[in-house]
Amino acid sequence: MAPHGLTKLLKLSFYSLVVVMMVMTHQTQGFRLGPLWRKKSKNVVIDPTPIGICASSVLVHGYKCQEIDVVTQDGFILNMQRIPEGRDGNGGGDGIKRQPVLIQHGVLVDGMTWLLNSPEQNLPLILADKGFDVWIANTRGTRFSRRHTSLKPNEHAFWNWSWDELVLFDLPAFVDHVQQETGQKMHYVGHSLGTLIALGSFSEGLLVDKLKSAVFLSPIAYLSHMNTVIGALAAKAFVGEMTELLGFAEFNPKMKLVTQFLDALCASPGVDCYDLVSAFTGKNCCLNSSTVDLFLQNEPQSTATKNMVHLAQTVRDGVLAKFNYGTADYNMMHYGEASPPVYNLSNIPHDLPVFLSYGGQDALSDIRDVQRLLDSFRAHDVDKLSVQYVREYAHADFIMGVNAKDIVFNQVVSFFKHHT
Numbered sequence: 001m002a003p004h005g006l007t008k009l010l011k012l013s014f015y016s017l018v019v020v021m022m023v024m025t026h027q028t029q030g031f032r033l034g035p036l037w038r039k040k041s042k043n044v045v046i047d048p049t050p051i052g053i054c055a056s057s058v059l060v061h062g063y064k065c066q067e068i069d070v071v072t073q074d075g076f077i078l079n080m081q082r083i084p085e086g087r088d089g090n091g092g093g094d095g096i097k098r099q100p101v102l103i104q105h106g107v108l109v110d111g112m113t114w115l116l117n118s119p120e121q122n123l124p125l126i127l128a129d130k131g132f133d134v135w136i137a138n139t140r141g142t143r144f145s146r147r148h149t150s151l152k153p154n155e156h157a158f159w160n161w162s163w164d165e166l167v168l169f170d171l172p173a174f175v176d177h178v179q180q181e182t183g184q185k186m187h188y189v190g191h192s193l194g195t196l197i198a199l200g201s202f203s204e205g206l207l208v209d210k211l212k213s214a215v216f217l218s219p220i221a222y223l224s225h226m227n228t229v230i231g232a233l234a235a236k237a238f239v240g241e242m243t244e245l246l247g248f249a250e251f252n253p254k255m256k257l258v259t260q261f262l263d264a265l266c267a268s269p270g271v272d273c274y275d276l277v278s279a280f281t282g283k284n285c286c287l288n289s290s291t292v293d294l295f296l297q298n299e300p301q302s303t304a305t306k307n308m309v310h311l312a313q314t315v316r317d318g319v320l321a322k323f324n325y326g327t328a329d330y331n332m333m334h335y336g337e338a339s340p341p342v343y344n345l346s347n348i349p350h351d352l353p354v355f356l357s358y359g360g361q362d363a364l365s366d367i368r369d370v371q372r373l374l375d376s377f378r379a380h381d382v383d384k385l386s387v388q389y390v391r392e393y394a395h396a397d398f399i400m401g402v403n404a405k406d407i408v409f410n411q412v413v414s415f416f417k418h419h420t
Contacts, residue, residue, distance in 0.1 A: 052144065053081050053136070057115040062087045063128060070177045071149065072140070072169040079144035080174065081111060081136040082181075086129035087119070098133040099212070099420050100182045102174055106192030106220075107311070108253065108300040110142035113399055116294045121402060123189065123409050130413050133182060137174045139166055141250070142301040159249035162310035162323045163193065167200040175207050187416050188214045191399055192365070193311075195219040199373075200320070202348040213353035213419040215412050217398040218365045221345065221373045223315040225366040251305040283361050284394040286401035295400070320345065345376035353419040355386045357408055359393030386415060 054065035058081065066082040085098065103124060105111055114136060119125040124134045138145045140161065151158040178186050188211055190198045195216040201207050202214070310323045317324070321340040325331050328338035335341055354377070358370045367389075377385055390397075390407055398408060 052079075053110075053112050053115065053138075057112060058083055058125070061119045061125065063119070063125060068177070070173045072173040074165065074169050075149040075151065076140045076145065076169070077147035077149065078140060078170060078173060079111075079138040079142075080177070081138075083124055083128045083134040083136075085133070086131065087125075088129075096131070097184070098131055099416070100133045100135060100178050100184055100186040101127055101416065102135045102137060102178055102186050102188050104137045104171070104174070104188070104190045104194035104198065105139070106194050107303055107307070110144065110299070110301045111136040111138045112298045113295065116291045116298075116400055117288070117402065117404075121405050123399075123404075123412070126405060126409050127413065127416075130417075132187075132416070135174070135178050135186075137170075139170050141303050146302075153250065156249040159304040160306065161304050162307045163197055163200070164310070164322050166193075166197040167204065167206075171197050171201050172206060175210050179210050185210055185212045187212050187419075189217065189412065190215070190219075191217045192220050192395065196221060196320075199345055199348070200343045202352065203343045203345050205347065208349050208352055211352065213355070213416065215355045215357075215415065217357050217408065218362055218393075218395050219356055219358060219370060219373055220365055221320055221376075222318065222369040223311075223364070223366075224318045224372075225368040249305055250302050251308050252302045253300045284396045284401070285361065285392045286397050286403050288400070288402045291400050291402075345373070346379070348376070348380075350380045351384055353384045353386075353415070354380065355388070355412065355415040357388040357390060357398065357411070359395070359397060360389065360391040361394040364395045 052067045054067050058065035063083055064085060066084070068080040068082055070078045070080055072078060103111070103114055105113055114124050115122050119129075124136055128134050141159070146153045148158060153159075175186070175188075188198060190196075195218070198207075198214060198216070199219075199221055306323070313324050314320065320343040322335065322343070324340045325334055331338055331340055356370075356374070358365055358367065360367060374387065388408070388411060393401065393407070397404060401407070
């Protein structure tokens with residue numbers, strides 16, 4: 001891989017961690033995000049709309065693909081892709097109604113990340129060839145979901161959301177649309193933040209009646225043991241920059257401010273910007289350099305700064321709770337309680353079939369935090385919970401690993417077929 005391309009990827013990934021860690025250690029008492037969202041964003045680069053995911057990554061391989069728009073209850077217009085059948089047109093067999101599968105990406109990326117490897121190596125097309133009706137979600141703020149019925153991306157109000165809103169609005173919009181179009185319950189696959197919003201939804205009693213099963217890859221719920229080797233430096237570096245950074249409602253890793261910040265940080269003694277990807281995600285064992293090049297061409301994506309703050313609160317506080325507005329009064333205004341309500345994972349129905357796969361080298365979804373998540377499933381029906389541990393895998397291997405088909409994806413297919 002070219003050093004320049006690698007450095008770019010590592011810097012973008014590292015910045016995301018730095019912001020999370022800085023917010024985590026920054027005192028948020030009296031921290032008020034509300035007024036910021038009424039201003040206009042400045043110095044934010046908005047890329048021209050590229051060609052859709054269907055045209056760039058599905059149709060070119062001989063598969064059918066549809067671009068679909070879904071409107072959330074709070075007005076966001078979200079993009080989806082539907083791959084209704086396998087490349088040979090048969091998949092599940094003529095006359096057999098194909099089971100829908102909804103696939104949800106993580107933070108700072110979009111649905112394209114599932115399709116970066118060859119058709120024989122990426123999960124959506126593998127599922128299509130195995131007879132499933134595949135739907136790929138793209139959450140608000142990513143390049144194909146930057147529309148709203150009344151707001152524009154250069155307005156702060158457009159970015160006044162965290163993963164609470166993904167739980168409450170985005171995921172239900174995707175699930176409801178798939179069910180309306182297919183008339184069936186569906187399987188669900190989430191990676192990283194895609195697992196967090198599903199866990200939050202299920203714990204609130206949402207959506208589970210519309211699902212056949214759920215797959216959590218590299219699950220994120222608790223982040224107390226996020227064990228990046230650069231965490232200590234990130235937690236201390238440039239904390240004074242946070243006031244300026246939080247002036248941006250949109251968290252865009254391509255902003256000029258971000259580039260300047262990274263240049264300064266990478267010049268610090270002891271910081272090796274050529275090895276930050278391992279320090280950030282853990283040592284991914286199985287990424288192909290050509291896949292990483294494609295990643296650089298398509299990612300990262302924007303999210304809300306408020307969303308990054310919420311993730312940082314999850315790291316700092318060690319609980320899975322709704323967004324903390326910083327004071328008892330502000331929380332009381334939003335929730336009627338002095339503290340944010342907690343997502344109680346023990347509320348997830350014990351008979352929901354769940355497959356969970358995590359990696360021994362994952363520095364974000366650390367095995368100790370995954371074990372804490374699994375503690376929430378202690379009362380789960382034994383025959384409804386399947387757990388896979390992949391000792392050599394880190395965070396990105398679960399999406400883009402060249403051997404993920406043999407190690408993880410085939411297990412997912414078997415799990416779905418068992419629970420169809």
